Amino acid sequence: MSTTIMTSDNPLLRESIAMPVPHVAALAVQKAYRKGEHSVPVLHGVDISVRKAEFLSIIGQSGSGKSTLMHLIGLLDTPDVGEVQLEGQRIDDLPVRTRDELRNRVFGFVFQFYHLLPELSLMENVLTPLMIRHSIWNYWTRRREFQDRAKAMIDRVGLGHRLTHKPSELSGGEMQRAAIARALVAQPEILLADEPTGNLDAKTGREIIDLMARLNEREQLTIIMVTHDKSIAAEAHRTVRLCEGRIETLTDAA
Amino acid sequence: MYKMLLCQRYLRTRYIALASIISVTLGVATMIVVNSVMAGFGSEMRARIQGILSDIIVETRSMNGEFDPEGHMQRIRELVGKYISGVTATVEVHAILSYKSLGDYVPHPVNLVAIVPESKAEVGPLIDYLQSYHSQIENGREVPAERSRTEPLGWELTPAAMARRQEKAEYYRQTEKLRHQMRAQREKEEGNSSDPFAETSGEDGAAAESDEAPGQLQKGRLYVGVGLATYLSVDPETKESKTYNMIRPGDDVRITTYSAGTPAPKYFVATVVDTFKTGMSEYDSNLVYCNLEQLQEVRGMIRHNEDGTETRAFTSLQIKLKDYKDAPKVIEILRANFSAENFNVNTWEQRQGPLLAAVDVESSILNILLFLIITVAGFGILAIFFMIVVEKTRDIGILKALGASSSGVMSIFLTYGLLLGMVGAGAGVGVGLLFVYYINQIEKFITFATGREVFPEKIYYFKDIPTHVDPFTVCWVAFGAVMIAVLASVLPARRAAHLRPVQALRYE
Ligand SMILES: Nc1ncnc2c1ncn2[C@@H]1O[C@H](COP(=O)(O)OP(=O)(O)OP(=O)(O)O)[C@@H](O)[C@H]1O
Numbered sequence: 001m002s003t004t005i006m007t008s009d010n011p012l013l014r015e016s017i018a019m020p021v022p023h024v025a026a027l028a029v030q031k032a033y034r035k036g037e038h039s040v041p042v043l044h045g046v047d048i049s050v051r052k053a054e055f056l057s058i059i060g061q062s063g064s065g066k067s068t069l070m071h072l073i074g075l076l077d078t079p080d081v082g083e084v085q086l087e088g089q090r091i092d093d094l095p096v097r098t099r100d101e102l103r104n105r106v107f108g109f110v111f112q113f114y115h116l117l118p119e120l121s122l123m124e125n126v127l128t129p130l131m132i133r134h135s136i137w138n139y140w141t142r143r144r145e146f147q148d149r150a151k152a153m154i155d156r157v158g159l160g161h162r163l164t165h166k167p168s169e170l171s172g173g174e175m176q177r178a179a180i181a182r183a184l185v186a187q188p189e190i191l192l193a194d195e196p197t198g199n200l201d202a203k204t205g206r207e208i209i210d211l212m213a214r215l216n217e218r219e220q221l222t223i224i225m226v227t228h229d230k231s232i233a234a235e236a237h238r239t240v241r242l243c244e245g246r247i248e249t250l251t252d253a254a
Numbered sequence: 255m256y257k258m259l260l261c262q263r264y265l266r267t268r269y270i271a272l273a274s275i276i277s278v279t280l281g282v283a284t285m286i287v288v289n290s291v292m293a294g295f296g297s298e299m300r301a302r303i304q305g306i307l308s309d310i311i312v313e314t315r316s317m318n319g320e321f322d323p324e325g326h327m328q329r330i331r332e333l334v335g336k337y338i339s340g341v342t343a344t345v346e347v348h349a350i351l352s353y354k355s356l357g358d359y360v361p362h363p364v365n366l367v368a369i370v371p372e373s374k375a376e377v378g379p380l381i382d383y384l385q386s387y388h389s390q391i392e393n394g395r396e397v398p399a400e401r402s403r404t405e406p407l408g409w410e411l412t413p414a415a416m417a418r419r420q421e422k423a424e425y426y427r428q429t430e431k432l433r434h435q436m437r438a439q440r441e442k443e444e445g446n447s448s449d450p451f452a453e454t455s456g457e458d459g460a461a462a463e464s465d466e467a468p469g470q471l472q473k474g475r476l477y478v479g480v481g482l483a484t485y486l487s488v489d490p491e492t493k494e495s496k497t498y499n500m501i502r503p504g505d506d507v508r509i510t511t512y513s514a515g516t517p518a519p520k521y522f523v524a525t526v527v528d529t530f531k532t533g534m535s536e537y538d539s540n541l542v543y544c545n546l547e548q549l550q551e552v553r554g555m556i557r558h559n560e561d562g563t564e565t566r567a568f569t570s571l572q573i574k575l576k577d578y579k580d581a582p583k584v585i586e587i588l589r590a591n592f593s594a595e596n597f598n599v600n601t602w603e604q605r606q607g608p609l610l611a612a613v614d615v616e617s618s619i620l621n622i623l624l625f626l627i628i629t630v631a632g633f634g635i636l637a638i639f640f641m642i643v644v645e646k647t648r649d650i651g652i653l654k655a656l657g658a659s660s661s662g663v664m665s666i667f668l669t670y671g672l673l674l675g676m677v678g679a680g681a682g683v684g685v686g687l688l689f690v691y692y693i694n695q696i697e698k699f700i701t702f703a704t705g706r707e708v709f710p711e712k713i714y715y716f717k718d719i720p721t722h723v724d725p726f727t728v729c730w731v732a733f734g735a736v737m738i739a740v741l742a743s744v745l746p747a748r749r750a751a752h753l754r755p756v757q758a759l760r761y762e
């Protein structure tokens with residue numbers, strides 16, 4: 001394909017030849033939502049790239065398009081212009097099945113609104129990515145291992161006593177932690193966390209951030225996190241601000 | 255895996271969907287009940303027709319018949335002896351049976367079949383139908399069978415009927431004597447010697463005939479169908495049906511038929527020996543059996559040979575096969591050997607073709623209509639599934655965001671439909687089979703609850719509702735219902751599969 005030709009024209013990529021190839025990158029992505037005849041532009045050419053094992057936080061006003069950007073990177077939506085790359089390869093135009101596969105194996109997504117499945121218990125919710133990844137037979141034969149893994153992850157987010165509860169029986173913060181456990185249990189390479197501490201008190205929020213930082217350090221997990229909380233954003237290696245559809249400031253923390 | 259889990263959870267938490275399969279259940283149950291009852295009636299009817307007609311019938315084309323039944327029967331035994339277990343010769347003609355009621359003759363057109371009981375018993379279960387061999391319910395009381403089933407079929411009266419006949423004869427003799435005396439007295443008083451009534455009374459019905467030799471049976475002997483012998487009337491006030499016996503064993507009736515050759519009216523008086531009940535109103539109200547020699551004699555079907563012997567004629571040969579599956583072979587052999595000019599060779603099914611075909615057509619039309627009910631249930635499933643898909647849009651988005659493929663999402667809803675269909679069809683099969691199993695109890699309960707007899711024995715001739723469960727039909731109906739449920743879920747499932755993750759997630 002023409003990726004090589006395009007990348008050679010791209011200043012960001014030319015730069016990255018010297019640097020190690022970014023783990024995941026959004027290149028000049030634009031996104032507008034159509035509302036009848038009107039087109040509501042949200043992102044006007046956002047460039048963002050994250051190295052392997054980097055912890056990036058994105059801040060920005062409400063409505064600035066942070067969630068939209070996360071969706072584009074996580075292949076939940078396609079950009080109007082620009083491309084999304086994983087290890088230098090364009091991924092936003094891959095066949096549907098491959099993108100499904102990538103979402104399941106490479107990305108872990110924590111939604112701003114948790115998005116747990118209401119019919120399933122906490123344990124089952126956390127197991128869902130594994131169930132999706134493995135065939136029935138495979139899953140059945142390895143279910144002990146998976147359950148132990150899920151249980152360990154739930155313990156780590158501090159919900160070990162809520163295993164059989166339905167989402168409707170959990171508090172907002174508990175649901176958020178369940179969503180984080182679900183994103184992490186499948187051992188993704190990249191965690192996309194949309195306000196993972198939005199509903200948590202300072203102490204629990206801190207614990208979650210610590211957990212993420214630990215995983216980032218020990219297991220080389222690449223993290224992109226959206227947050228409103230300055231002190232939490234400060235935990236990241238790097239912080240960018242999204243303002244009026246553009247990446248505005250680049251602050252290297254620490 | 256998540257597919258199964260979600261299906262199971264949706265099944266457990268969506269009672270509305272369960273409501274939609276109640277219609278599947280009811281449709282399946284109705285189809286099973288209706289098919290079983292129709293098959294029950296059908297197979298009973300076929301059994302009875304076959305029992306009366308025998309398996310294969312060789313008919314002469316001419317009503318005069320053919321001579322030498324023994325010779326023909328011998329020929330059949332030589333040709334297809336290894337397939338057959340019995341053969342009998344009969345004469346079948348139209349006739350009028352007249353019995354005396356309140357001093358008047360009541361005529362009935364009948365099919366008269368002249369038989370030899372011994373060999374007729376070999377080709378059909380006539381004993382099963384004759385009432386003197388079975389216990390009867392009379393005015394709510396059970397009357398034990400008058401003959402044991404080991405007694406061979408014959409033309410003799412039972413002792414009870416004989417006693418009744420003699421009593422009646424005695425009564426007529428007494429009244430006749432009394433009349434005689436009175437007439438004699440009147441003659442003496444008036445000196446009138448010519449009395450026109452005196453001559454006619456001589457041959458007037460049973461009274462006069464039994465007068466000659468009290469209690470002795472006529473030469474003609476009959477088995478009469480219950481539909482002819484009894485008369486059912488419903489009391490308009492009490493709504494109770496009551497049976498009147500018009501002809502009872504031991505009574506004499508008059509049979510009018512026509513002679514062979516140039517048809518000329520012929521009649522004979524015959525004693526009714528027994529009544530029979532096949533359960534087919536067609537036979538029970540039209541068929542009369544009589545003794546073969548008598549009819550051959552009356553119709554002039556006897557040829558006197560020069561050497562003093564006589565040869566009799568027959569109009570059909572009834573053949574019973576050891577295994578009915580051999581029928582086509584036997585038919586082929588017989589058709590090849592009995593000239594089509596003189597003989598008609600048919601199985602009982604070919605003889606009754608139009609009736610059986612009508613029953614088949616009726617049942618397939620009914621099946622189509624009933625299947626439409628299940629299709630309606632399918633549309634119910636379709637509507638409810640669309641609702642569920644809309645309701646679950648966000649969940650579908652989550653699953654896709656977690657990496658579920660379109661086909662995976664689609665299969666959730668297809669499996670859901672399949673499960674609903676299976677639950678519905680399974681419950682329907684269960685309910686249907688239970689209903690069929692307890693149909694007579696249910697019938698009694700409904701009769702008791704509504705005070706109206708749902709299944710009067712007198713109309714349908716069966717004591718119990720006959721049912722026959724055909725496993726093939728049950729499987730087919732259940733499979734059809736499941737298929738409809740799956741088909742109904744295809745559209746909603748496709749819709750669910752084509753949702754884009756973000757589109758679905760934005761549904762807040
Ligand atoms: N489906 C849509 N149709 C039309 N406009 C949309 C749609 N989704 C998002 N938008 C608009 O795009 C803009 C960005 O939305 P987005 O959810 O990305 O904001 P955000 O930065 O995540 O805000 P918050 O901090 O409140 O979560 C908003 O102004 C929103 O109104």
Ligand SMILES: [Mg+2]
Binds near residue numbers: 066068112
């Ligand atoms: Mg947002």
